[in-house]
Amino acid sequence: MLRKQEFQKERLSKQLNFEGMKEGEQDRSSELVQLMMKYQRRIFAYIHTLVPSRSDAEDILQEASVTICEKFSDFQTGTNFYSWACQIAYWKVRAARKKFATSKVVFNQEVLDVISQTRIQAEEELDNRHGALSRCLQKLNDRDRRMVLTRYESGKNVTAAAQASGRTIQGAYKALNRIRKTLFDCVSFELATEKA
Amino acid sequence: MSKLTDQEFLELHDMLDALVENNLPKDKLDKLEKWIACNGDVRMHYIEFMDMSASLHHYAEELIGDDLDGAIEEKPNRIISFTKSFLAIAAVLVLGLFFTKDFRSLFDEFHLSSTSDIQAEETLPPFSDPAGGRDTVAVLTKSVGIVWDQSADFQPILGDTLEAGLLQIESGLAQVEFLQGATVVLEGPVEFSTETPNEGSLLKGKLRAVVPKVATGFAINLPKGRVIDLGTDFGLNVHAGGSTELFVYEGKVIYEGQTDSGDSITRELRRGESIFIDPYGYANWVEMPSEPFISAADLAFRSMEESHRRHEAWVELSNAISADPKTILYFTFDNHSPWSRILKNESLANSMVQNGAIVGCKWGEGRWPGKGALSFNRQNDRVRLKLPSQLKSATFSAWIKLDSLKQDIAPILCSEPKSIGSTSWSINRTGQIVLSTRGARENIHYKSAVAFRSDKLSRWSHVVTTYNAKLGIISHYVNGRSFSREKLNEIVVLNFPKAMIGHSPAQLVDKKGLAFKGSIDEFGVFDGVLDELEIRSMYEIGMPFEFPNSIGTGLP
Numbered sequence: 121m122l123r124k125q126e127f128q129k130e131r132l133s134k135q136l137n138f139e140g141m142k143e144g145e146q147d148r149s150s151e152l153v154q155l156m157m158k159y160q161r162r163i164f165a166y167i168h169t170l171v172p173s174r175s176d177a178e179d180i181l182q183e184a185s186v187t188i189c190e191k192f193s194d195f196q197t198g199t200n201f202y203s204w205a206c207q208i209a210y211w212k213v214r215a216a217r218k219k220f221a222t223s224k225v226v227f228n229q230e231v232l233d234v235i236s237q238t239r240i241q242a243e244e245e246l247d248n249r250h251g252a253l254s255r256c257l258q259k260l261n262d263r264d265r266r267m268v269l270t271r272y273e274s275g276k277n278v279t280a281a282a283q284a285s286g287r288t289i290q291g292a293y294k295a296l297n298r299i300r301k302t303l304f305d306c307v308s309f310e311l312a313t314e315k316a
Numbered sequence: 317m318s319k320l321t322d323q324e325f326l327e328l329h330d331m332l333d334a335l336v337e338n339n340l341p342k343d344k345l346d347k348l349e350k351w352i353a354c355n356g357d358v359r360m361h362y363i364e365f366m367d368m369s370a371s372l373h374h375y376a377e378e379l380i381g382d383d384l385d386g387a388i389e390e391k392p393n394r395i396i397s398f399t400k401s402f403l404a405i406a407a408v409l410v411l412g413l414f415f416t417k418d419f420r421s422l423f424d425e426f427h428l429s430s431t432s433d434i435q436a437e438e439t440l441p442p443f444s445d446p447a448g449g450r451d452t453v454a455v456l457t458k459s460v461g462i463v464w465d466q467s468a469d470f471q472p473i474l475g476d477t478l479e480a481g482l483l484q485i486e487s488g489l490a491q492v493e494f495l496q497g498a499t500v501v502l503e504g505p506v507e508f509s510t511e512t513p514n515e516g517s518l519l520k521g522k523l524r525a526v527v528p529k530v531a532t533g534f535a536i537n538l539p540k541g542r543v544i545d546l547g548t549d550f551g552l553n554v555h556a557g558g559s560t561e562l563f564v565y566e567g568k569v570i571y572e573g574q575t576d577s578g579d580s581i582t583r584e585l586r587r588g589e590s591i592f593i594d595p596y597g598y599a600n601w602v603e604m605p606s607e608p609f610i611s612a613a614d615l616a617f618r619s620m621e622e623s624h625r626r627h628e629a630w631v632e633l634s635n636a637i638s639a640d641p642k643t644i645l646y647f648t649f650d651n652h653s654p655w656s657r658i659l660k661n662e663s664l665a666n667s668m669v670q671n672g673a674i675v676g677c678k679w680g681e682g683r684w685p686g687k688g689a690l691s692f693n694r695q696n697d698r699v700r701l702k703l704p705s706q707l708k709s710a711t712f713s714a715w716i717k718l719d720s721l722k723q724d725i726a727p728i729l730c731s732e733p734k735s736i737g738s739t740s741w742s743i744n745r746t747g748q749i750v751l752s753t754r755g756a757r758e759n760i761h762y763k764s765a766v767a768f769r770s771d772k773l774s775r776w777s778h779v780v781t782t783y784n785a786k787l788g789i790i791s792h793y794v795n796g797r798s799f800s801r802e803k804l805n806e807i808v809v810l811n812f813p814k815a816m817i818g819h820s821p822a823q824l825v826d827k828k829g830l831a832f833k834g835s836i837d838e839f840g841v842f843d844g845v846l847d848e849l850e851i852r853s854m855y856e857i858g859m860p861f862e863f864p865n866s867i868g869t870g871l872p
Contacts, residue, residue, distance in 0.1 A: 250374075253368060269375065285455075297330070305693050
């Protein structure tokens with residue numbers, strides 16, 4: 121895992137052309153890369169909670185990322201980057217409501233607000249659930265694990281998951297429902313056991 | 317704000333599942349929206365569910381990233397796709413913050429480069445094994461009365477994935493689904509080899525293949541040639557002498573072969589046409605195949621018939637167990653409503669023992685479709701019992717599906733270990749079956765050899781332990797076979813104060829007690845010792861016969 125992160129960082133640094141920058145600029149860019157590496161998953165999860173369609177959530181993350189870069193000079197080192205980034209993401213979601221007005225999965229503003237507030241208060245719990253999910257994925261049998269992870273790869277859909285697991289499309293929908301339920305219960309149980 | 321019932325949780329889960337798959341109807345979405353707004357439990361459940369969806373996305377991409385480790389140089393066209401946003405940031409950062417160029421053009425360049433990487437990834441061969449090991453090519457999805465050849469090295473069970481390899485079936489039927497979409501029904505005696513996700517070889521025996529359009533090109537190698545399918549349904553029979561019959565039910569196939577004298581033969585067969593290829597490779601048109609081929613529908617019907625027949629056999633056995641005077645306690649977990657909180661004791665002979673009280677557990681599906689089971693997953697899940705019996709010798713029997721062994725124990729039947737003779741029965745962390753009795757001075761634990769390893773997790777298993785005071789022996793059985801024995805250190809009269817199924821009392825191993833992690837769909841306590849033949853009969857009649865279901869989602 122460490123090696124992969126190093127690879128990502130190296131690749132990003134190359135893309136940023138750090139060599140051509142002045143020292144102060146390099147430091148600031150490096151800081152942004154570090155922060156985004158650390159928090160991108162959580163920012164995406166925050167957006168995904170407000171916008172259940174994954175592709176829509178990815179689009180908004182993309183837009184939010186651009187703004188985060190543009191506004192990064194306003195960010196004060198040492199303050200909470202995640203909260204700051206989520207504020208930007210939240211306004212991106214609000215702005216995108218027109219775009220998603222015809223979508224079948226957009227909640228009204230009042231519900232968005234209440235979800236956003238509840239989510240921010242539950243961040244620690246959600247982080248723990250993220251860690252527990254990794255363990256629960258290991259408990260799935262190979263076929264189910266392969267299937268669910270295929271489904272969640274970028275650009276992959278239920279058809280791809282069905283093919284990867286040798287199921288029919290209808291069977292794949294049912295199996296994914298069952299696997300998500302299994303994982304959800306497993307994560308809840310893991311956390312309950314830890315607390316106990 | 318009212319707490320959600322189990323039924324409401326299930327409904328909520330189904331709604332959220334449909335939501336992430338973008339197929340939640342408008343009226344349900346409206347209901348969900350209102351539900352989230354006014355119920356904190358629903359809101360939290362929703363957030364946790366969507367967060368899990370985001371995490372799954374993250375882990376899925378991590379997997380691709382792990383695949384890259386060590387192979388970055390060799391596969392520069394493959395990229396971790398969740399860096400897409402980073403690259404956009406990079407473009408903006410380089411151009412928008414520190415340089416004066418038009419950042420949008422470079423943003424597009426980065427974005428396009430990322431997209432083309434993804435496209436390149438999609439052109440990779442399907443079904444390649446990310447771990448670089450042997451590839452799965454098919455799955456064994458159904459079987460009826462299957463008996464594997466004694467010499468067969470590989471004897472998969474239902475649901476097993478198949479790599480390239482030989483299947484040797486002495487008798488019975490097996491359905492193999494290839495990953496590319498083709499399905500073959502093999503009819504024993506048969507020797508069939510899976511080769512690739514879209515290719516197999518029939519060495520001997522009969523098969524029927526159904527090939528959807530997505531799997532067009534599916535090929536089966538034969539002793540004197542090969543059949544290439546063009547989207548159809550056909551039957552093949554390779555006789556012991558090497559001759560072959562081919563019959564097309566639907567669509568079109570091409571047979572390509574070679575005779576012993578070196579002549580190439582090609583035949584195109586359409587619906588209703590049949591050829592006979594003799595042992596020398598010559599193909600002749602024939603009216604009809606000599607024997608019918610079993611189709612997937614026939615197999616499903618036979619499977620259903622067998623399921624029905626075996627279910628009846630199990631009902632007959634369970635009736636006999638209920639009526640047996642030795643039966644103290646017997647839960648079949650059948651014929652309960654999904655909301656039932658009472659677990660009926662089916663023992664007709666012992667009215668002293670009352671029904672169980674279900675606390676927390678969820679109803680699910682047992683060993684076969686329609687069979688009830690209780691799943692124990694949450695901290696407080698249990699069935700409370702009043703079991704006033706005092707037993708000199710006893711037999712404990714259960715069908716369990718254990719999902720995890722991470723806790724100190726997975727309690728099956730536990731009682732408060734305060735009085736002499738109080739008894740508990742469980743699986744410990746190392747997978748040993750343990751019968752614990754309270755002696756005069758301490759608890760005594762009789763542990764079997766290791767019975768549960770990872771391969772037995774999430775599968776139904778039959779476990780039995782007998783306590784034979786007369787011989788001074790405890791015997792453990794797994795799936796009908798005697799597994800291990802221990803000598804009794806101290807003979808006591810077994811009793812069960814404050815008994816519970818699926819949960820340990822607080823004092824035993826943990827302050828709050830531990831819940832069994834898995835499902836139970838049959839449980840019995842008997843006065844006296846059942847012999848090995850009786851135990852084996854319970855296993856053979858009750859063993860699961862349908863596709864193993866790792867979690868029971870249905871209701872009894």
